[in-house]
Amino acid sequence: MDQCGAKLNKSTVSISECRSYTLHEVQSAVEKSLDGIGGIQSFVKPGDTVLLKPNMLQAKSPEVFITTHPAVVEAVINIVKDAGAVPMLGDSPGGPARGMERFWEITGFADVCKRTDTQLVNFEKSGIYEFERNGRTYRVARPVLDADVIINMPKIKTHGLTKFSCAIKNIYGVIPGLQKTEYHKLAPKPSDFAEIIVDVFALSKPHLNIIDGVIGMDGMGPSAGNPKEIGVIVASDDAVAVDSILCHYLGKDPMEVPTNRIAYEQGLGEASIENINVLGEFPIVDAFKWPLNVAGSIEVVPSFISRALMKLYYSRPAINPDLCTNCNTCVQSCPTDAILEKRPTPIFEYERCINCLCCMEMCPEKAVFDDKNSIYRFISRFSGSD
Numbered sequence: 001m002d003q004c005g006a007k008l009n010k011s012t013v014s015i016s017e018c019r020s021y022t023l024h025e026v027q028s029a030v031e032k033s034l035d036g037i038g039g040i041q042s043f044v045k046p047g048d049t050v051l052l053k054p055n056m057l058q059a060k061s062p063e064v065f066i067t068t069h070p071a072v073v074e075a076v077i078n079i080v081k082d083a084g085a086v087p088m089l090g091d092s093p094g095g096p097a098r099g100m101e102r103f104w105e106i107t108g109f110a111d112v113c114k115r116t117d118t119q120l121v122n123f124e125k126s127g128i129y130e131f132e133r134n135g136r137t138y139r140v141a142r143p144v145l146d147a148d149v150i151i152n153m154p155k156i157k158t159h160g161l162t163k164f165s166c167a168i169k170n171i172y173g174v175i176p177g178l179q180k181t182e183y184h185k186l187a188p189k190p191s192d193f194a195e196i197i198v199d200v201f202a203l204s205k206p207h208l209n210i211i212d213g214v215i216g217m218d219g220m221g222p223s224a225g226n227p228k229e230i231g232v233i234v235a236s237d238d239a240v241a242v243d244s245i246l247c248h249y250l251g252k253d254p255m256e257v258p259t260n261r262i263a264y265e266q267g268l269g270e271a272s273i274e275n276i277n278v279l280g281e282f283p284i285v286d287a288f289k290w291p292l293n294v295a296g297s298i299e300v301v302p303s304f305i306s307r308a309l310m311k312l313y314y315s316r317p318a319i320n321p322d323l324c325t326n327c328n329t330c331v332q333s334c335p336t337d338a339i340l341e342k343r344p345t346p347i348f349e350y351e352r353c354i355n356c357l358c359c360m361e362m363c364p365e366k367a368v369f370d371d372k373n374s375i376y377r378f379i380s381r382f383s384g385s386d
């Protein structure tokens with residue numbers, strides 16, 4: 001859709017077609033997207049330090065499409081350097097981040113940064129700034145806020161808890177270490193957790209968002225879903241507008257995604273489709289699969305009741321023993337210590353489980369699955385949610 005002629009005060013989202021991860025095609029697409037919002041010079045001045053924040057959820061190769069593709073990272077590094085600025089790259093993975101070098105190597109970021117002489121920063125070791133927002137305390141990695149410019153570089157993915165993971169959710173990785181999973185304890189419901197994500201986003205608001213939408217992920221993202229060809233690079237200075245317009249094009253009302261709704265209500269960006277100026281064409285994407293988001297079904301229930309209801313109605317995580325390698329990443333990722341180390345596979349203590357799905361998100365073998373009980377199956381058959 002091309003809506004040229006829209007009012008200048010609208011948020012602008014600039015879309016470019018990109019059908020492969022060859023560096024030449026990606027860089028052309030990134031440059032074209034940036035041209036639509038004034039070019040890199042509108043965001044970066046010579047001598048600026050620029051923190052690139054990709055999605056580095058797990059130590060996984062680019063070929064499984066969980067992390068931002070290194071070709072997109074390299075293209076943005078080249079563009080930032082051409083503008084006379086100094087790029088650096090950092091992110092904190094979703095679970096225990098022992099041996100950050102392994103994450104950098106496997107995701108392809110180390111290779112790109114070596115070739116382009118770009119600094120990799122380890123958020124787990126670089127200190128924090130502490131903030132209060134909405135009565136909660138947050139610790140943000142220092143390099144994020146010390147940089148002159150933050151460029152947010154997510155991948156388009158679904159999310160089992162918050163439905164969508166892109167520009168707003170990607171900023172959650174500025175929280176170092178397992179503090180990220182600790183926040184799940186405070187927020188068993190998706191909307192509660194989305195408030196925390198939006199708090200972090202507001203404290204570390206990116207100046208520019210460049211989205212890897214060449215191959216995204218649908219189904220049970222952000223790590224256990226399926227690669228989905230979308231074929232775009234997207235740029236905007238408004239993360240809320242980007243996420244909202246992408247949800248809209250992928251068949252989801254942006255207001256059904258709690259991070260969009262809450263960020264919009266807090267005045268952090270535009271989520272109203274008619275108020276977003278879209279440049280470029282978004283391709284037709286067949287049968288994009290959204291996650292079930294079972295936790296969303298009890299949004300109407302007070303948080304203190306939600307845990308009890310989960311036992312009666314909710315689906316719950318379980319482990320496929322044929323896939324489990326007993327690596328214990330799920331044990332270390334669980335914010336409520338609801339998973340115990342056992343052989344041949346860990347076991348769940350469901351009375352402590354808050355259904356945050358971190359274990360499913362972090363399992364490197366896709367061994368954790370959504371085990372629905374019969375009540376859930378019965379109700380979902382009539383509600384059409386399954």
Ligand code: SF4
Nearest residue numbers: 324325327328330363
């Ligand atoms: S379920 Fe996954 S994360 Fe947990 S021990 Fe097995 S392989 Fe590791």
Ligand code: SF4
Nearest residue numbers: 334353354356357359
């Ligand atoms: S067992 Fe899994 S879903 Fe339950 S609280 Fe722990 S990480 Fe979250």
